[in-house]
Amino acid sequence: MTKWLILLSKHYFEFISQVEKKIIKLFYKLFIYLWIAILNKSSPNIMEQFELNVNGKNHQVNVDPSTPILWVLRDHLKLVGTKYGCGIAQCGACTVHLNGIAVRSCQLPVSSVGNNKLTTIEGLSENGDHPVQKAWLEHDVPQCGYCQSGQIMTASALLESNPNPSEEAIASAMHGNICRCGTYTRIKAAIKTASKS
Ligand code: FES
Numbered sequence: 001m002t003k004w005l006i007l008l009s010k011h012y013f014e015f016i017s018q019v020e021k022k023i024i025k026l027f028y029k030l031f032i033y034l035w036i037a038i039l040n041k042s043s044p045n046i047m048e049q050f051e052l053n054v055n056g057k058n059h060q061v062n063v064d065p066s067t068p069i070l071w072v073l074r075d076h077l078k079l080v081g082t083k084y085g086c087g088i089a090q091c092g093a094c095t096v097h098l099n100g101i102a103v104r105s106c107q108l109p110v111s112s113v114g115n116n117k118l119t120t121i122e123g124l125s126e127n128g129d130h131p132v133q134k135a136w137l138e139h140d141v142p143q144c145g146y147c148q149s150g151q152i153m154t155a156s157a158l159l160e161s162n163p164n165p166s167e168e169a170i171a172s173a174m175h176g177n178i179c180r181c182g183t184y185t186r187i188k189a190a191i192k193t194a195s196k197s
């Protein structure tokens with residue numbers, strides 16, 4: 001059916017004038033805009049209220065339940081230390097802690113958080129003095145810095161569960177955190193330093 005319509009419209013367009021073509025195109029565009037408007041109206045976003053515990057404080061947000069927690073943190077709570085990289089759980093830039101476990105906030109819907117405690121880079125320590133943050137400074141780890149909050153959140157979760165990780169354990173925990181500046185050697189050195197403190 002679609003094939004026939006395309007063929008018919010192709011032949012028709014060969015016989016009509018430029019002005020007619022413009023009018024038809026205009027009507028066609030209007031039809032598309034109307035159709036999009038109708039679709040948007042028929043499927044409105046359903047907002048819900050959520051209570052979230054972030055960095056030890058309770059927050060209320062009114063959002064679509066499917067919203068990834070990354071966007072709730074950044075857009076609603078203005079905690080912009082957590083970064084958007086790939087959006088498909090492949091780069092680690094958006095890593096936060098959920099009850100102390102490193103998770104990808106770009107793939108975590110707000111509706112699945114419940115009463116669990118979220119920690120972002122802003123809440124990792126009072127004054128930026130978590131052992132991992134101190135080691136990061138000591139080794140001058142960041143380059144552009146974009147991936148670094150995700151790296152620190154993954155590293156700190158690793159040390160929480162394994163205070164003295166082997167080289168293999170570090171590599172295995174950190175392998176999903178991508179750094180386009182290639183700071184991997186300094187990251188590994190900083191984790192080793194933090195594990196000794
Ligand atoms: S933005 Fe979440 S893993 Fe890349």
Ligand code: FES
Nearest residue numbers: 144145179180181
């Ligand atoms: S420091 Fe630039 S992406 Fe990691």
